[in-house]
Amino acid sequence: MTDTPDTPRRAPLTTLITNDLTAITRGRSVAADRLVAIAAQGVGWVPANLSLTPFDSIATPNPWGSLGDLRLVPDMNARYRAAGWRAATPFDVVMCDVVEPDGKPWSACLRTLARHALDTLRQETGLSLVVAFEQEYGIVGASWQAEPAFSLQALRRADPYGPELVAALEEAGVEPNVFIPEYGADQFEISIGHTAGIAAADRAIAVREIVRELTRLFGWRASFAPKLAPDLVGNGVHVHMSLVDGEGRPVMYEAGRPGRLSQRGGAFVAGIMRHMQALIALTAPSPVSYLRLQPHSWSSSYTWLGERDREATLRICPPIALGNTDPARQFNVEFRAADATASPYLVLAALTLAGLEGLRAGLPTPRIVDADPTTLSDAERAKLGLFRLPRSLSEALDALEADAKVLSWLPPALLETYVGLKRTEIRLAEGLDDAALCRRYGAVY
16 A cells, blocks of 8 residues: 555554464564564564463463463465455465474474374375365344345345455465355355365464454454354364375275275274364364254264265265266365364364374274264164264363373373363353353354
């Protein structure tokens, strides 16, 4: 923007950001023209920031106290910028690694944890995980007339919001695929292009913040909270995953096998199934998450591998036969028990390491179930491996603390911080009815 005598001078800012254990994006801004000069040393950060609750209190006890110094060091290959829109200055963020003052990785950096998980998968198996995060959110304050779900009217009533959002996402480089007016009232969904490596989680964070920014500029508010009201459809984060070898060839698909899952694809999925109860504490990590994880809510509620079924926690997505496309390159499995109160870095790390455990053990492909678990007896469900997911964050944390393998994936200080933070969140939510709980989280996320 060109300054004139009638407008204030503005120095465009670039914000160095990190996404923490509450999935809130935090950071510090520098003048954009100084970014390259400060990139090597980054900017200061504080260990206790990791113990911040969603409600701006510091969880106690925590392992940090008031001691310590860290640095946010920008990854210059992970800069997301959108300038061609209605804001006075560009949206400009760079994903950062949190490091010690001497440059050594900080043990509690979630981005480093996710990168290490992906690197370990590749080093041990020669495979890389290709991922896309598909995210739902609601718009608050637009005062729109109700329109049918998925309808053209629902899309056009928001015009030019949708076109401007897609343009901003394209400019930022996150490769938006589809913008959908969803089933819920004033609910939308964004799907983006898949990618390998840490960029998959980086993109998910960039999408959330660009959506929030543009929605704010329209005078509304976007909320990715799992539930905005007890009677509304929930907002999920669906993680689409596939495996490729060192040459980029897909290895998850094999015609003729159950669900068309290859042996390696089946083993990867089996690792996630084996540790699913504990994983839920990391992928659905807030008290309000469990209002969404209910039967018959187009969400997830059981340890369930299904083919096409959108209530299965792990859904085998069907490849499309149209257009002579290679089914192996489309084939993916979707994890549906995540939401936006979970950091994409922690979700990515947890799913990668769980899948790796399945590959290490050579686990067989889990049974694919095409029945509604709620219509079966306890004995029938047990025979099929269908067990109810945790019904509360407290239950999920108990499952996490009972799974020694999942606990081993988290460095001790990170684990202590996480459990202390989440137990504090539970205490902060005590006494709130479902409606108040939804309002409290809806205002933050």
